[in-house]
Amino acid sequence: MSIYDTLNKEQKEAVLRTDGPVLLLAGAGSGKTRVLTHRIAYLIDEMGVKPWNILAITFTNKAAGEMRDRVDRLVGFGADQVWVSTFHSSCVRILRRYIDRIGYDNGFTIYDADDQKTVMKAVIRRLNLDPKIYKERNFLSAVSSAKDELISVSEFERRAAGDYNRSLQARAYREYQETLRANNALDFDDIIVKTVELFRNCPEVLDSYQERFQYIMVDEYQDTNTAQFELVRLLAEKYRNLCVVGDDDQSIYKFRGANIRNILDFEKYFPEAAVIRLEQNYRSTQAILDAANAVIRNNTGRKEKTLWTGRMGGEKVRFRQFDSAYEEAEYIAEEIARKAVKKGMEYRDCAVLFRTNAQARLLEERMIMEGVPYNVVGGTNFYSRLEIKDILAYLKTVDSGRDDVAVRRIINVPRRGIGNATLEKAEEFARLRGIGLYSAFERVDEIEGLGRAAAKIRSFVELIRKFREARSRMTVAELIQLIIEQIGYEAYLQDYDDDGEDRIANVDELITKAVNYAKTHEEATLQEFLEEVALVADIDNVNDNDNRVLLMTLHSAKGLEFPCVYLAGLEDGLFPGYMAVNSDSIEDLEEERRLAYVGITRAKDELILTSARTRMIRGETQYNPVSRFVREIPPELLESGSAFGRKTADSRAASAFTDRRRDVSQGDSGARAARGSDGVADYRPKAIVRPKVTPRADKPFIAKGIGSLNQLAGISRGAVYKAPEALTYSVGDRVSHMKYGEGKVIKIDREERDYKVTVNFDKAGQKIMYASFAKLKRL
Numbered sequence: 001m002s003i004y005d006t007l008n009k010e011q012k013e014a015v016l017r018t019d020g021p022v023l024l025l026a027g028a029g030s031g032k033t034r035v036l037t038h039r040i041a042y043l044i045d046e047m048g049v050k051p052w053n054i055l056a057i058t059f060t061n062k063a064a065g066e067m068r069d070r071v072d073r074l075v076g077f078g079a080d081q082v083w084v085s086t087f088h089s090s091c092v093r094i095l096r097r098y099i100d101r102i103g104y105d106n107g108f109t110i111y112d113a114d115d116q117k118t119v120m121k122a123v124i125r126r127l128n129l130d131p132k133i134y135k136e137r138n139f140l141s142a143v144s145s146a147k148d149e150l151i152s153v154s155e156f157e158r159r160a161a162g163d164y165n166r167s168l169q170a171r172a173y174r175e176y177q178e179t180l181r182a183n184n185a186l187d188f189d190d191i192i193v194k195t196v197e198l199f200r201n202c203p204e205v206l207d208s209y210q211e212r213f214q215y216i217m218v219d220e221y222q223d224t225n226t227a228q229f230e231l232v233r234l235l236a237e238k239y240r241n242l243c244v245v246g247d248d249d250q251s252i253y254k255f256r257g258a259n260i261r262n263i264l265d266f267e268k269y270f271p272e273a274a275v276i277r278l279e280q281n282y283r284s285t286q287a288i289l290d291a292a293n294a295v296i297r298n299n300t301g302r303k304e305k306t307l308w309t310g311r312m313g314g315e316k317v318r319f320r321q322f323d324s325a326y327e328e329a330e331y332i333a334e335e336i337a338r339k340a341v342k343k344g345m346e347y348r349d350c351a352v353l354f355r356t357n358a359q360a361r362l363l364e365e366r367m368i369m370e371g372v373p374y375n376v377v378g379g380t381n382f383y384s385r386l387e388i389k390d391i392l393a394y395l396k397t398v399d400s401g402r403d404d405v406a407v408r409r410i411i412n413v414p415r416r417g418i419g420n421a422t423l424e425k426a427e428e429f430a431r432l433r434g435i436g437l438y439s440a441f442e443r444v445d446e447i448e449g450l451g452r453a454a455a456k457i458r459s460f461v462e463l464i465r466k467f468r469e470a471r472s473r474m475t476v477a478e479l480i481q482l483i484i485e486q487i488g489y490e491a492y493l494q495d496y497d498d499d500g501e502d503r504i505a506n507v508d509e510l511i512t513k514a515v516n517y518a519k520t521h522e523e524a525t526l527q528e529f530l531e532e533v534a535l536v537a538d539i540d541n542v543n544d545n546d547n548r549v550l551l552m553t554l555h556s557a558k559g560l561e562f563p564c565v566y567l568a569g570l571e572d573g574l575f576p577g578y579m580a581v582n583s584d585s586i587e588d589l590e591e592e593r594r595l596a597y598v599g600i601t602r603a604k605d606e607l608i609l610t611s612a613r614t615r616m617i618r619g620e621t622q623y624n625p626v627s628r629f630v631r632e633i634p635p636e637l638l639e640s641g642s643a644f645g646r647k648t649a650d651s652r653a654a655s656a657f658t659d660r661r662r663d664v665s666q667g668d669s670g671a672r673a674a675r676g677s678d679g680v681a682d683y684r685p686k687a688i689v690r691p692k693v694t695p696r697a698d699k700p701f702i703a704k705g706i707g708s709l710n711q712l713a714g715i716s717r718g719a720v721y722k723a724p725e726a727l728t729y730s731v732g733d734r735v736s737h738m739k740y741g742e743g744k745v746i747k748i749d750r751e752e753r754d755y756k757v758t759v760n761f762d763k764a765g766q767k768i769m770y771a772s773f774a775k776l777k778r779l
């Protein structure tokens with residue numbers, strides 16, 4: 001039997017039709033990704049296509065890794081020569097070779113979100129705009145949307161003419177772009193945009209890649225944006241062997257410029273395209289698929305699809321509502337622990353999905369208490385931690401010194417007493433000469449008026465010089481160790497805050513990564529290491545061999561599948577989000593609904609939906625109704641039993657502890673406020689019991705991510721014990737709130753640590769919030 005015999009008729013057609021454009025449109029779990037891997041195998045094994053003539057693009061590095069594994073298993077020989085990668089990694093590889101043709105240096109750096117913010121803040125300062133009114137994130141999102149649509153600075157300026165706000169954005173875009181250029185840096189969007197620019201401006205380069213990639217495949221095509229589509233279109237223009245697979249019901253990146261039009265336009269640019277549809281879902285049970293269909297059916301203007309599964313029956317989808325988010329988290333963690341212990345479920349077979357990153361923390365807390373090993377994907381990206389960024393900034397400076405943001409980051413880490421005035425002088429010196437900040441430091445003797453600060457800069461330059469020397473005879477891991485020792489970084493971290501130990505552990509983790517990197521890459525250079533690090537999307541921190549429950553946002557879960565899935569926080573106002581619920585257009589709501597569809601269809605055998613009646617968000621208690629997505633599932637498809645029957649004395653004590661801790665950090669009586677007045681709560685923590693927070697000895701305790709105990713403890717340690725300040729408003733006043741708009745104060749309760757304010761908002765209705773968090777302004 002050949003591997004192709006396991007495919008159904010339509011899948012086989014998509015695999016065998018190797019020449020010419022193919023559009024494969026099909027619902028979740030219908031084997032689209034499987035078609036791509038089999039297609040690669042078929043091209044190599046049966047058609048004699050050279051592996052290096054194939055390019056397969058996926059959405060995340062994890063997906064790329066999975067596809068690579070599957071291809072390795074299917075193809076006997078040469079699979080490693082196939083380019084299986086994300087848009088971004090492919091483009092970086094191309095730009096490393098050729099970006100000098102469009103005026104950059106091939107050793108460019110890649111800026112992450114934090115770096116971008118730093119640059120944009122400086123731009124706002126330089127444009128003399130009031131940073132209280134003009135926020136870098138607004139400018140950055142305007143810039144990013146422009147880049148998604150391939151709108152250049154000058155085009156943006158042209159379109160902005162006559163519109164004050166757009167013109168400001170245009171100026172910011174120009175300044176921002178010039179700064180990046182001066183630093184020889186690209187942001188994430190530039191990686192695609194510059195590749196398109198390169199292809200458009202250098203036909204010979206484009207031609208060489210067209211020859212190279214004679215067969216191109218794109219997974220999750222529904223989420224490609226205009227720039228990415230143009231890139232693929234250019235590459236495929238000559239041979240036209242382009243196969244894209246996607247599902248319009250799973251398009252969830254509109255906010256990032258993903259363009260559903262690309263699906264519709266595909267046939268326009270490739271009129272000869274064969275359109276293939278798959279209708280059998282191989283992933284989920286009928287019960288799960290029914291729920292998914294019941295939800296997505298409510299979107300308008302979609303192409304109705306028939307999706308069926310041979311996996312008849314299956315456990316009903318479960319729905320549980322809790323009084324608070326703590327109880328929700330407790331339920332999930334306890335149940336997972338029980339399944340693992342009693343039923344021998346593997347932790348890795350289970351995922352907890354949620355709408356916003358902020359939901360992770362409570363879940364983590366409970367996982368730790370239950371001794372459930374877990375990994376948080378996203379939100380707490382390892383590489384965005386302060387300590388990791390510090391070390392990487394050192395490495396970047398040692399590597400090239402061309403990245404001003406990196407140099408600025410470490411100039412006073414650890415403290416060297418180099419003040420802002422000194423830095424400004426150096427920056428001015430650099431700007432006038434068109435050189436980088438580090439180059440200015442190297443010429444410190446020429447900078448006037450530095451006084452004693454000059455010596456401090458000189459010794460910094462000397463330090464970097466030493467590291468550069470060492471670099472040639474050391475591995476990356478050794479270099480990191482040397483840097484840590486020389487700058488006294490451990491002591492610095494210990495002093496920095498209460499999380500010193502954890503931070504040091506993270507740095508150790510980076511060293512481990514560097515060691516592993518060297519093992520898997522023959523010529524592991526520092527530059528390559530930095531490049532890989534810059535590209536790892538959040539999901540890539542997950543090590544598949546780890547037997548852990550995955551906690552992640554719905555966005556990160558795309559394309560993945562798990563036997564058991566918990567979908568948490570199903571409340572109107574959270575999922576669908578507040579904005580989508582209150583927006584006039586249905587587009588936002590429909591995008592949220594597609595996200596719900598993605599979530600539901602990740603489950604193979606078991607799906608549990610949960611929600612909480614009350615939830616604290618930034619000190620405000622929110623009372624949210626059950627998500628409309630749950631209500632869209634007909635009751636006969638749901639099993640909604642009691643959530644409280646099985647609560648043990650132990651777990652009550654534990655929740656009392658959690659609630660109490662929230663009390664302290666959020667102001668007194670937080671738990672009471674959180675529980676609300678609907679009278680449903682079946683118990684109240686009368687005595688505050690403080691169980692010792694030690695992981696259970698009989699279960700594996702592995703806490704990765706932000707969830708280590710030290711850091712958890714930091715929740716309360718870090719909390720501010722604020723005495724209530726005098727309020728500037730009183731009952732009856734009209735006030736405004738950043739998110740909810742205007743409303744009237746109905747009640748103010750003075751509590752030990754804060755005021756609890758009840759406001760009736762004109763649009764958002766009644767909310768109870770703590771004054772120090774709510775930042776209400778009297779009108």
Ligand SMILES: Nc1ncnc2c1ncn2[C@@H]1O[C@H](COP(=O)(O)OP(=O)(O)OP(=O)(O)O)[C@@H](O)[C@H]1O
Nearest residue numbers: 006007008027028029030031032033034282283559
């Ligand atoms: N013909 C088949 N026979 C058996 N199993 C199959 C077949 N086709 C797909 N599967 C299995 O069904 C599951 C879903 O397949 P796959 O991940 O390729 O779907 P997909 O369409 O890419 O889903 P998504 O839309 O979520 O990305 C996988 O476990 C896959 O191995």
Ligand SMILES: [Mg+2]
Nearest residue numbers: 032033219559
């Ligand atoms: Mg897929």
